[in-house]
Amino acid sequence: MKKKILITRKLLRANEERAAKLWDVKLNLNDEVYSQKKLIELTQGFDGILSSLTDKIDEKVINSLPSSVKIISNFAVGFGNIDHEAAKKRNIAVTNTPDVLTDATAEIAMLLILGACRRANEGINYARNENWKWSADFLIGKQLTGSRLGILGMGRIGRALAKLAKSFGMEIHYRNRSRLSPKLEMGAKYHKDIKSLFSVSDVLSICCPATKETKDIINKETLEYFPSGAIITNVARGDMIDDEAMVQALISRKIYAIGLDVYKGEPKIHQGYLNQPTAFILPHLGSATKKTRTAMADLAISNIDEFFRIGKCRNRIN
Ligand code: DGY
Numbered sequence: 001m002k003k004k005i006l007i008t009r010k011l012l013r014a015n016e017e018r019a020a021k022l023w024d025v026k027l028n029l030n031d032e033v034y035s036q037k038k039l040i041e042l043t044q045g046f047d048g049i050l051s052s053l054t055d056k057i058d059e060k061v062i063n064s065l066p067s068s069v070k071i072i073s074n075f076a077v078g079f080g081n082i083d084h085e086a087a088k089k090r091n092i093a094v095t096n097t098p099d100v101l102t103d104a105t106a107e108i109a110m111l112l113i114l115g116a117c118r119r120a121n122e123g124i125n126y127a128r129n130e131n132w133k134w135s136a137d138f139l140i141g142k143q144l145t146g147s148r149l150g151i152l153g154m155g156r157i158g159r160a161l162a163k164l165a166k167s168f169g170m171e172i173h174y175r176n177r178s179r180l181s182p183k184l185e186m187g188a189k190y191h192k193d194i195k196s197l198f199s200v201s202d203v204l205s206i207c208c209p210a211t212k213e214t215k216d217i218i219n220k221e222t223l224e225y226f227p228s229g230a231i232i233t234n235v236a237r238g239d240m241i242d243d244e245a246m247v248q249a250l251i252s253r254k255i256y257a258i259g260l261d262v263y264k265g266e267p268k269i270h271q272g273y274l275n276q277p278t279a280f281i282l283p284h285l286g287s288a289t290k291k292t293r294t295a296m297a298d299l300a301i302s303n304i305d306e307f308f309r310i311g312k313c314r315n316r317i318n
Helices: 013-022 036-042 059-064 084-089 102-117 120-129 156-167 194-199 243-251 271-275 290-310
Strands: 004-007 024-026 048-051 071-074 093-095 148-152 171-175 203-206 230-234 255-260 279-281
Touching (some): 013 024, 013 290, 048 290, 059 084, 071 290, 084 093, 102 120, 102 156, 102 230, 102 255, 102 279, 102 290, 120 279, 148 156, 148 194, 156 171, 156 203, 171 194, 243 255, 243 271, 271 279
Parallel strands (some): 004 024, 004 048, 048 071, 071 093, 148 171, 148 203, 203 230, 230 255, 255 279
């Protein structure tokens, strides 16, 4: 008998067709974001869930899932939306989609850096309102050439960003849980703590996973470590930034500009960022290309397929 899989959000058509060939699937054609209550109701009698980052699958939800559910395959590399420890206790596998979104996300990380440094938000507003005239000092921004890029989290995305940023003439510094091999480091300078990294970061890119340790890692105290007029960008998760402290730092100009693709409590965005012309903000577009979204969903599907066919799965994270 075919496995029953709940796919919580709409996928690209080719992916949904593949899933429908493999399993008895429940699709979400209206792409509604399910409440936790509805998610639990819908899983009754299902063997697995193909979830997305908008599903908050916390301990309470995990413990309310029917025992038939054996796998939650997250359509994302990040899995902070799932309590994977609670899932492990119930013997529910949790998987993610690494690798396939590395390049697309690194591109958006680079876009955030360029957008924040070169005042793209202000420029777009002037151009759209046709209320500008060229002058030698109009919208002067910060040039990347020769500036220092701090990368917080030198995993796949951090390393792909380092490659791109080097081609813009940036000097790469990083902090990671462990130091990389010289081959992976590719000349980047390792810092053993965040104080040391932040103090040399003309520009910072947050590329690390959201964990208890990284929650609010950018806060009132750590913002003081940065050189005055630094730029902070975040392509990972909103949890890493204390928004109140960040907005104050933008207002005081301690931080020159910010580039954000992710937010605490998405899709809500802190009003302070919306009010700041120096905030270059995007709506979580990191992996949003056809090539990458197709590959991500394909991998999320393969993770479930592999799990049920051979009883284990390469991308299991718990
Ligand atoms: C991820 O995979 O974690 C991305 O944020 C999705 O766009």
